[in-house]
Amino acid sequence: MGKSDGFLTPKAISNRIKAKGLTKLRWYCQLCQKACRDENGYKCHTMSESHLRQVRVFSESPGSFIEYYSREFEDAFMEVLRRKGEHVRTKANSIWMEVIADRHHVHLNATRWVSLTEFVKYLGREGKAEVDEDEEGKWYVRYVNRDPEKIRRQEALAKKEKMDLDDHERAQKMVERQIKEAQKALQKKGIDSGAKAVTEADCELKREEGDVISLGSLMGAASSKSSITTQKAFDEDEDKDTRASTTKDVGGGASSSSAGQKRKLTAVEEIMLKEKRQKEEEALKKAKQQEEESQRCEHEDWLHRGIVVKVLNKKLADGKYYKQKGVVQMVHGKFVGEVKMNESGHVLKLDQEHLETVLPNFGGEVLVVNGKFRGQVGVLKALEEDKFSAVVRLEDGSTRNIPYEHVSKLA
DSSP states (O other), X not given: OOGGGGGGSHHHHHHHHHHHSOOOGGGEETTTTEEOSSHHHHHHHHTSHHHHHHHHHHHHOXXXXXXXXXXXXXXXXXXXHHHHOTTOOEEHHHHHHXXXXXXXOOOGGGSSOSSHHHHHHHHHHHTSEEEEEOTTSOEEEEEOOOOHHHHHXXXXXXXXXXXXXXXXXXXXXHHHHHHHHHHHXXXXXXXXXXXXXXXXXXXXXXXXXXXXXXXXXEXXXXXXXXXXXXXXXXXXXXXXXXXXXXXXXXXXXXXHHHHHHSOOOOHHHHHHHHHHHHHHHHHHHHHHHHHHHHSOOOOSOOOOTTBEEEEXXXXXXXXXXXXXXXXXXXXXXXXXXXXXXXXXXXXXXEEGGGEEEOOOOTTOEEEEOSSTTTTOEEEEEEEETTTTEEEEEETTSOEEEEEGGGEEEBO
């Protein structure tokens, strides 16, 4: 029997299964990217012609090789850390264990860092991650997004918030200045503003038991004037005609005595009245905005390039990709997208019916894929589970409640 006939023998199958798995780190040659299964195999490899040739090439420019391996290791480490999320504090050792799970990963001893601790300190110095050490000496890392586009959007949002705050402060200072000017004007007239302050108790209507109040009003061309007359309810001796004439005289706004008795509003009261009207206008405006938001403009298609989606098709590849996440690379005909899976790297062409949106952690960037604010980028602030909606702060600084299916995580 020839040597090739042993392909399906138990020993050959066992060897292939072992070759697929991970080997010990000390039996891996970084230059040749070859994993040996035991010490004897590694020794034979180091004496081979191909390995010695790679060593000679390395000796000509060792700095460039070490820089290349360092960059590859850093990229792999940061990619795993980025998938953990921006606001997740993770052990550096657990991230490293995920990195070395790849059979052909770049080994740390091939880089310019002596240990994982030195590498973590390097990330902290460069500002690529937030690092801290606990009491037990274990290092933790948190991802810091240094995307220039995101930094630009954050700076623009912070600038707009500062401008809004400055406008609010200026308005407050203007109101305070007007109040002080009004108080000075009252003091010049010899009126003690503290004694004349309008309180709720002073504005209460006081009358004796049994009194009845009658109002007379006459609408003029510019304003309406009213007067109040108080009379006894059970005053049987009073003449009806006299009472009617009295009410007419007092209710008429044409007499000079009633015009002179009408008190003018003070400066403080005018300011209070103005503020009350402004609050009413703001409440009316807010109610109108809420009514407009309720009339959402929805589209049938919601796929957008660059968003993270989840596969819902259980029949695809016997459920291999079910509940797995990927990034939409391209959209065809509004309803079909090319999705690159995060775990396998495979690119699948799927209809949007077989996909659903994905929500990031709090503080993560999202894209509004449907509704009135379709196409706008925002930041996830909170979730309202009872309403099945997400609280999103948009680029314009406004905070909106948007349904789950109308927002998706940005890659």
